[in-house]
Amino acid sequence: MFKLAKRLFRPFVAMILFCILFSVPGSSFADSSYPINDCAIIEKNGKYGIVDADGNTVLPIEYYIPLDQFVPGEETVCIKVYQATEPGYTDIRDISYALDNGRLKAGFFHLGSGYFSGCNWPYVFVSNEYATVRNDESRHALLNAETGEIILDYQYDWIAPYVTEGWVYVGLWPTEYSEEMGDWIREDAYVNLDGTVLRAPDGYWFSEVYEPVVNGTVPVYEEETGNERIMRIEEILMLEKEQQP
Numbered sequence: 001m002f003k004l005a006k007r008l009f010r011p012f013v014a015m016i017l018f019c020i021l022f023s024v025p026g027s028s029f030a031d032s033s034y035p036i037n038d039c040a041i042i043e044k045n046g047k048y049g050i051v052d053a054d055g056n057t058v059l060p061i062e063y064y065i066p067l068d069q070f071v072p073g074e075e076t077v078c079i080k081v082y083q084a085t086e087p088g089y090t091d092i093r094d095i096s097y098a099l100d101n102g103r104l105k106a107g108f109f110h111l112g113s114g115y116f117s118g119c120n121w122p123y124v125f126v127s128n129e130y131a132t133v134r135n136d137e138s139r140h141a142l143l144n145a146e147t148g149e150i151i152l153d154y155q156y157d158w159i160a161p162y163v164t165e166g167w168v169y170v171g172l173w174p175t176e177y178s179e180e181m182g183d184w185i186r187e188d189a190y191v192n193l194d195g196t197v198l199r200a201p202d203g204y205w206f207s208e209v210y211e212p213v214v215n216g217t218v219p220v221y222e223e224e225t226g227n228e229r230i231m232r233i234e235e236i237l238m239l240e241k242e243q244q245p
Contacts, residue, residue, distance in 0.1 A: 034067055037111045041065050047084050058114055077128040078110050078145040083119045113146045130161040142168060151193055157186055164212035166193050201239040
């Protein structure tokens with residue numbers, strides 16, 4: 001009942017916020033406004049910021065916030081923020097190009113806590129609770145989106161910012177080069193927030209697409225047949241221990 005009331009109340013709050021935004025002194029200068037989670041993203045001369053329900057600025061109008069990251073009907077708490085765009089960089093494809101070439105940096109803002117990371121990285125991928133960031137050496141870390149605390153340090157090829165039952169799906173940093181493939185050999189794995197690494201047993205592989213942990217189990221695939229099998233994490237850890245030389 002409380003969740004339903006909260007969902008029904010939000011449109012009312014958004015309407016009130018919109019009225020406040022364009023009526024109180026100092027906030028009517030916005031060119032446009034996008035209500036989000038009892039706050040509003042405001043845009044002026046191509047730059048974006050955030051104000052709260054009282055019209056107070058919580059993120060200065062100095063950045064670029066792509067509105068296409070918001071999905072109607074889905075709650076968004078942590079949002080991606082970019083340095084203000086350069087002339088000629090007008091959409092997310094241009095922004096991605098600028099990020100890849102080191103001309104822009106990205107960060108994130110948590111609407112719940114008000115934490116802003118600053119724009120410090122060439123890559124940011126967020127969920128409501130966690131943020132994945134990539135440094136200039138192409139290594140990824142997992143951060144607490146509400147506080148910015150580093151949960152998993154910069155030592156992964158990639159990290160999905162979704163944690164289920166204490167586990168997150170990652171790509172381990174490659175350490176072996178394949179002359180045949182002409183590339184580094186990459187391995188997907190699960191990592192617990194305590195640092196425990198869960199590798200697929202010999203003869204199996206994890207899906208290349210993120211799969212959550214469900215009731216202590218994960219899907220694995222047989223290398224010979226490609227058939228899927230559900231295995232318990234305890235079983236995988238035991239097999240890994242038995243297979244060690």
